[in-house]
Amino acid sequence: MASGGRGVQRVLVKLERSIQEGNYYEAHQMYRTLYFRYNAQKRYTEAADLLYTGALTLLNAGQQQSGVDLAMLFIDTLEKAADSVSEDSIKKVCKLHELVDPDIQERANLVTAAIKWSRKGAREMLSGHPSLHQQLAVTLWHEKNYSQARYHFLNSSDGEGCAAMLIEYHVTLGYPSEVDLFITQAVLQYLCHRNKPTAERCLNCYTKQHPQVEPGPPYYRPLLNFLWLLLLAVEGGKVAVFTILCEQYQPSLQRDPTYNEYLDKIGQLFFGLPPPAKPQSSRLFGK
Template structure:
């Protein structure tokens, strides 16, 4: 019945009626544990948003999140629905090349509630909610990290935000994390050298002085070498914020492959990213 009415409304270009039908139908089916049928209507809801050219606004985003939250975590079509939602937001608002940050925030909050920290982290990385990202990272580290990784959790996140050219959120995340993490709760300068490096890096971004950036990377080389990916992130940050040329050597090996996936915009890479550690960033986002 739902699909019959949907095709009728769609043929008549009665998109508002179609959207209301699909949303209420999907919600009803999902709440009655008819996951497959409910997800099918949810997918048609996204398709209709795209067909009608509906903008990313509070109402559809809220409804998208409601439907996603009603889908069981082991629903095989849940991830497909999520990708359809993100692709819709990209097509109607292409300035956000990895998806609208408001939509990512909604997904991040849902995954966080489900204690799926890796996927929550991925979506918060593509949002502009620094306070929630910091709170998530604190909970993630406290529940699943080692005490010695307290600085690694925030350093990676800040560097990735900067690679996405999201400097403002990077600053908020760093300050909230260092002030509110139960193992830190301190103001700069910090006891841990890596935290001082990140703090000085954020300050250096305000000056744009390449000499300051170069000296920082040299002085804190030992801390930077704790994670081999940091060097690749910093190469990119040097290009974006300090006008440095790309390194003459191309990334290679395992970490080169990671960066290749970071800078790709393929749906399969996005899917892989949201199922792992949330490292992926598209090439277009960095241009």
């Protein structure tokens, strides 16, 4: 890393000494000093390298607050830089996220900042870069934070990973009667995100790998059959098939009041149906 002058070089030497001596407070302040100098000169690449190294060092040393502070500055620097979002920068952000204590509020702030940065230059990524969401999801899954992992998987393109997580989630915390509910909401939400390929992969992996799901299709459980047929209907694009399918499976769809809301949106996205006539009731197929 270029030093950028004798003054910066002196700070770098002092910084290294502080780290070796375990004087992390002083090290943190010097990281910030160097950051402001690089930032003022718009030397964002050097600033990002410095902040990432510093955040790693402090987080690995158990200095959570200081480490998160540098991690936030790292993301802020990535935001300012002219570089587009890359897999390498996503990997670094997710590594820092992994090292932050799950129980502190700053971790949520880090995720919010990371998602905002990952939208950079891509209008189609309003919810954040799929690769960022996928890596965040895996970390949260390993921490057994299934609900948050599910949220990030649904904003990724990793249908296989989502299915494996949902299986573990259901087997660990769900009831046997909910085996079809866990996958139904996920598939419908993927479709609401216009992500049909991932919806298909998620359903296929879930039904093939879940120990409580019989071979298919067709399936013994009506909702699993509905999902299989729904994906075929989306592929075909015929509104009559979609409408009849939703009407025929209403008894099963009524197990969760959100299903018909998702189907309203799917009808609009894939079949050109209008929004519900009455805003207070979005159930096109409800009774």
